[in-house]
Amino acid sequence: MSAGDPLPISIVLGSAAAVGTLLHQFFRTVEADRYPLSILGSVIGSHWAVAYGLQSTSEQYASFWASHGLAFLIVSTAVVSLWANILVYRAFFHPLNRFPGPFGAKLTKLWSLKQVVGSDIKWYRVASELHKQHGDYVRIGPRELSVLDTAALIPMLGARMEKGPFYGAMERSVHTNRDAAFHKQRRKVWDMAFKQTLADYGPTIEDFTDSLLVRIDSLVGKATVVNDLCIHYSYDVMSSLAFGSSTGFIDGTSSDVATTILNNIKEGIVAVGLFLHVPWMLTIVETLSFVGPMKLFKSWSSEKVAERRKMNNNRPDIMGYLLEHTEDNRENRALLDAESRVIIGAGSDTTASALATMFTILANDPACQEKLRQEVNESFEDGSYTCARPQNLLDGVISETLRICPPVLFAPQRMVPEGGIRIGDVDLPGGTILSFSTYNFHHDKRNFVEPGKFIPERWTTKPELILKKNACIPFVMGPYKCPGKAIAMMELRSVIAKTVCRYDISLAKDAKFDLNEFFLGVKDHFTAGIPEQELVFTRRKE
Template sequence: MAPDEASIAPTLVITGVASGAALHQIVKRIELDRHPLSFLGAFIGSILGLALILQNFSAQYENYGSAFKAAWFTILRTVVSLWVNILVHRAFFHPLNNFPGPFGAKLSKFWALGEVVKSKVKWYQVTGRLQEQYGDYVRTGPRELMIYNAEAIKPLLGPSSKARKGPFYNGLQQSIHTTRDHDFHKKRRKIWDMAFKQSLSDYGSIIEEFTDTLLAGFEASKGNPIAINDLCIYYSWDVMSSVGFNSSTEFLTGKSVEFATKILNGVQDGFSAIEALLHVPWMLTVIESISFAGPMLEFNTWAADQVEARRNMKTPRPDIMGHLLAETEDTAAGNKLLNADSRVIIGAGRQALLIINLLAVTDQSVHDSYQKKLREEIDISFQEKTYNCAKPEPLLDGIISEALRLFPPVTFGSQRVIPEPGMTIGDVDIPPDTVVSLAMYQIQRDLRNYVQPEAFIPERWTTQPSLILDKDAFMPFSIGPYNCAGRSLAMMELRSVVARTVYRYDISLVEGDKFDENVFFAGVKDHFTLGIPKIDLVFIERGS
């Protein structure tokens, strides 16, 4: 080692270690999830810049290669020092250290990612075990809490809440769903609400057309088992593409183009990845930023094509995108927003709800009595010609609500960030800048909120309201300013399919199949929207 090198090497070591400690004081105040590529760029730029400085100002580095090597090890020491400081702070000095939880969750969100993988994409089951072990407030990440107490719903999600959306929403392009800008969302939401309000009656007739096609598929089966999962997915996509863009994907009719089928399969396969990556949102940001090939690019391209095709339509009937086009500037930024919103429309189908509701009224299941009870109610509506999928029916809506309670379509708990100066929920003080999520699945099955919470009792929404102990604990479409804009449309789909199917068909399980409800529903996956295990049902026309 040359004399000059011997003198400068300790300085570089000390500089690297000290820089890491100093840098920690900065980065712990920044949401790094928002800037992963910037962080990588700073790392690379620091190495290259330091190498130039060493080469130009230190005689011991005769060429750029040797200077680069010294710079590399210096910046690497900085990064190692930074992470050591981060981990020590998270483990022993973080404001959330008073909250219980797995030790691994204190250190990194990779703990949660690992649990998602181990549970085979059933995070809601992981959160159930965490509640049993740790209680109502569980630390599930370095600065994250999972909350199981219904008292937190209004403070976090209600109309007067000052909590902003969490870092997960940064992982995707800005849309009505993903934006964290409250003022932008408020302005954009008015447009979406108008799109539903002005055209909801038109959407009803469209929904009924697709229900006709779905029932025709049941009829064509001639009493043979039908793979109901695929049909429900096709129904949801056809409805949303039609009310969204005036152009059906035609999955139910079997006339869908090959590329649309490829997109559908890619989206379905990608749901599991989204469930995993929502725990490490910086990965979503990276994937979104570098999507120059593969399924994500194909989906984005296809969604953009739907917007452009809708823009060029002559005299279209009212639809969601028509309202959005009319209220969005025809600029690069406006088109980018429309493309992102189009993906929200396409992904908004509730196929899981259709499956669960059909199962709830299936003969031979533990709920077999509800097929008969529901039929008594809807027979009157059809006979008196008062049926309308936009019109509530007591038992029908009770069945739907009970299915929504037990299996909310999205179990991801509406991630929020606690504002300054912190928030008190009950007698629990939560520090500012804490990322919190509500354990929706557990809250809607909590003894404190419902009598016999694990039982399917639609009457709790009709004739037995005493079985509901806390009405605020029901939030399948969320609440407050960020609630689901398409709730009314989803309810119309559910009423149409369930009511008309039960009115026309006897629904049963495949003869000889041993259906264990507990085993079946334990197989439900939590990939952002629920993934229901494959099941076949039999539809036989009444009276035949």
């Protein structure tokens, strides 16, 4: 072969395969999930660079089709080599290979996505079956374990472990970020926002509950989809407490834009429930959110922040405090816009799910409804009622509802720190992603006696039915626990207390209903997707 002759194709492709092998070593040191579009751009750029090089250095490949044909073959060989190396490493040499789990899960998170779709978006039930088959630590991804060991809860939810890839795939906020130092500093502002305004929230919540009762009065005796009542109530309360103005869903004054936004959010939560298992897909969805339904949601939430910035509000609200204690610059304006969306999602859908579940359970259990009514009536009569004050059975009903059907079914992710950790007799390598299903901890027989049964007395007169109380974590715990727990409890107490005292709640006449079947229909839309349920509210005699 003389100088200037092109190299044989076998050598060229062999070199491309070697490049793929080297790239695998590089990708083992970075989280590629965070850069899907950059990687795609690099592949496309490499193709054009190789094609240009071929055109410039070889007359044989001077034509467009010849140069691009060979460039495509070279780049494809490198990519195939990269993927082959990745798959072989994941299947046979990865440190997590000693943990049991489905073979497909070792290779790709697309396996999890397939299970989610095949289970009708019920990943928590997929995880339950995996743990029954494989034990407390199950490999559900190339570098991810699903955990059902209560001894792991404190380490996982402590300050030492950073959040997993899901939290870095979305826009930066107090919730969606993986920077522990940033979260600690920002969380202080959030905690003060809730603490300093909590005393004023009670009257606002009670006002909206009274408006909800007026709405129910107009529906007395009619079969009513309770889910709609709950979501309208929770969005109105969220909007008022967060931005100082109501969305007007309860009284029917909501704008067409607000109604469209609500529907978009419902659809968006379903999408998140799918893509959260494949973070690089979620990153692409977030990157492209400047178009489509998410564009409208982002524009609307940003407008709410801008309106609140100009508003003089005598009643304190969350965004007002955040605005006051956040320096006004471009970066922080984007932060506040993102956090407005956290408030909208986390502050409404979770409460609505819990309320819809609780109403359905009570409609199926008239005896529990009557006991609850007696307790609440006594508190009204002696003047001790306030939604901020815990009540024995009422709080037991709420706690049991949150245990048996957690409003957030998403399995939080944590990252094992460099050097690894040991939990009991289990060694976990550094860089391992740990995820844990709240639902499965709540339904584990090692934690609760008869976990599938709704028994509110386990939180009151039958504590022996709770074997491990710290396994009940509907609001999570540790530095990342839900900052809005107190407000959520106030909303749930207010609605349930006032509703059971005013109405008999029952299932629609001749309705075929089974509570276990109802629970089997709950979907994992990030938050719990509660099946639509028609209930009848009958006004009680004063």
